[in-house]
Amino acid sequence: MWRQLLEDGRSVCAEHCPHWPYRLLVPAAVGLGGALLCWKLHGRKIKSIELGEGWWGPGEKPPNYGEDTRVRPFVIDASEDDIEDLHRRLDATRFFSPLEDARFIYGFNSSHLQKVISYWRNRYDWKKQVKVLNKYPHFKTNIEGLDIHFIHVKPPHVTPGQKVYPLLMVHGWPGSFYEFYHILPLLTDPGNHGLNPEVAFEVVCPSIPGYGFSEASSKMGFSAFAAARIFYKLMLRLGFNEFYLQGGDWGSRITTLLSQMKPKSVKGLHLNFVIMPTRGLGRIKSLVIGRYMPWLVGLTREDVRLLYPYMEKNVFRIMRETGYLHIQATKPDTIGSSLNDSPAGLAAYILEKFSTWTDDSYRELEDGGLDRKYSLDDLLTNVMIYWITGSITTSMRFYKENFTRNYSSTPDTKIGVHVPTGIAAFPCELEHVPQVWAKQKFLNIVSYTYMPRGGHFAAFEEPELLARDIQNLVSKVEKM
Incomplete structure (x- = not known):
């Protein structure tokens, strides 16, 4: 690389530097600068x-265990027994009266919940x-003892010479792989949807273990580190040694960790x-x-608009919207007992997030x-x-x-993310993080985009x- 920079410097000087001393000094400076740049980018590990x-x-991992590496087709089934059980439970829902003019300030408005349940x-x-x-x-x-569910969508047609890029997309909570159903046609067949036809993708959307049709861990300790490692193994199993990543919510955490685990595989x-970790003073x-x-601190006008007044747009909003997080990070099985038993309660708990x-x-x-x-069909399908x-x-x-005592001192906090990164800053996201x-x-x-509209569930x-x-x-x- 630095030799090429030296040659470029020579050619530029030959055209623009008439005096011979400069023809020597300028390309030497360019070459030295190029060498320093190369050392900075590649010389340090x-x-x-x-x-x-x-x-x-x-249980324990069986001795001499040989992992079943088969990729098996899977079809979702609509069981009559499941539908009958759902209807029976919906019919037995007990509703309560909301406060006057409460709207969604106290959570999911119970009067509107009755309408949602009736439609369901x-x-x-x-x-x-x-x-x-x-x-x-x-x-x-099957990876690490768990059956991992995923959808794998290829472009419907590829023109001669067209390059298709593998892309792993990871959802979050309370979403699912279904969040990506409206974006998949745009990514796999962009030319027919008004997007750049030269950038098409082969998309893999897994379900995080414990979500949807992916098997849940039988053991404590299954964190985003384990999910990232499993998804890396999934991509290798599908034949992808290099690929792009996309994520929001937990998907952001998982894909970021994967980038830190295998930077050479993540394009x-x-x-x-x-x-972002808190940076104190x-x-x-x-x-x-x-x-x-x-x-003076690298903030743009758009950052100012999205950040301030800071207490209202960040601190108070985060306090309003993260009560669920404290419960789930401490006693998830307690609230899970009620949500797993009541479809109406489950709908209220999940859909309230898709509102605020x-x-x-x-x-x-x-x-x-x-x-x-x-x-409403899309929301209820999720x-x-x-x-x-x-x-x-x-x-x-x-x-x-994931929210353990040493959350701020996990291995990923000791190193940065070196892979080329693009950030889409949606204005209604829970918290705005300026580029600086x-x-x-x-x-x-590589890219940082202030989006004109949108919130937390961007793909949806x-x-x-x-x-x-x-x-x-x-x-x-x-x-590049």
């Missing part, structure tokens, strides 16, 4: 997290939605939710100065604004994935396993905006 190994199936019981067609779910190919494979990382200084002189996490102002609406961005699989408790345990803050952890930010809510931004990152990385 980029640390990575140890991949490790695990066994999460029941009398108009929602699970069999029809199962056909929608099965329109993409589903598979299962690029795209996030629509950034998890440095962050406070940035916030205090940034309110009045943002340019999409837009905080929806708390002021009687219906929580749920139909502003989503269809709930049904939790209900049919009985996975709400195991999904919530993921918080308990993100750079403290993500050391190679604004699939076209997210798809274009993923394409933008990949285009830039491929040209």
Whole structure:
């Protein structure tokens, strides 16, 4: 690389430097600068997290265990017994009266919940939605003692010479693989949906173990580190040695860790939710100065708009919206007992997040604004994935396993993220992380986009905006 820079310097000087001394000095300076740049980028060793190994199936790992590496087709079934049991439980729901003019300020408005339950019981067609779910190919494979569920979607047609990029997309809570159903056509067949036809993807969307159709761990300790390692093994099993990553919510944590585990395999990382460790006094200084002189601390006008007033837009909002987190990070099985038994309770618990996490102002609406961005069929299908699989408790345990006492001193906090990274900053996200803050952890930010609209469930809510931004990152990385 530095030799090429030296040659480029010589050619430039031959054209623009008439005096022979400069023809020697300038290319030498360019070559030296190039050598220093190469040393900075490649000479120092980029640390990575140890991949490790695990066994999460029941009991001890069998001696001389040989992992079943088969990738088995899987089809979701609409059982009559499941439907009858659901209807019986919905019919037995006990409702209560909301406070006058409470809207969604106290949580899911119980008057609107009655309307949702009525639709679910009398108009929602699970069999029809199962056909929608099965329109993409589903598979299962066993990794570290767990049956891992995923969908694998390839472009419907590839033109001669067209390159297709493998992309692993990971969901979060209380979402599922179904969050990606509206963005998948845009990524796998972009030309027919008004997007750049030259950047198409072969997409793998797994279910996090313990979520939906992926088997839950039988043992304590299954964290995002284990999920990242399992998903890396999944991509290898599918034949991908290099690939791109995309994630939001827990998907952001998992894909970031995977980038730190295997930076040579990850060509690029795209996030629509950034998890940053607290930086103490440095962050406070940035916030205090940034309110009045943002340019001194690297904040933009858009950052100022999204951050301030800070207490209202960040501290108070986080306090309002994270009560669930404390419960799930401490006693998930307790609340899980009730949610796993009551479909109405499960719907209220999950759908309330799709209201206020999409837009905080929806708390002021009687219906929580749920139909502003989503269809009720889509929302209930996501709930049904939790209900049919009985996975709400195991999904919530993921918080308990990840929010440990030493959360701020885990191995990933000791090293940065070196892979090319793209960040999509949606204005209604739970917390805004300016690029200048993100750079403290993500050391190679290639793209940072202020989105015009959208909240926490980006792929579900604004699939076209997210798809274009993923394409933008990949285009830039491929040209680097």
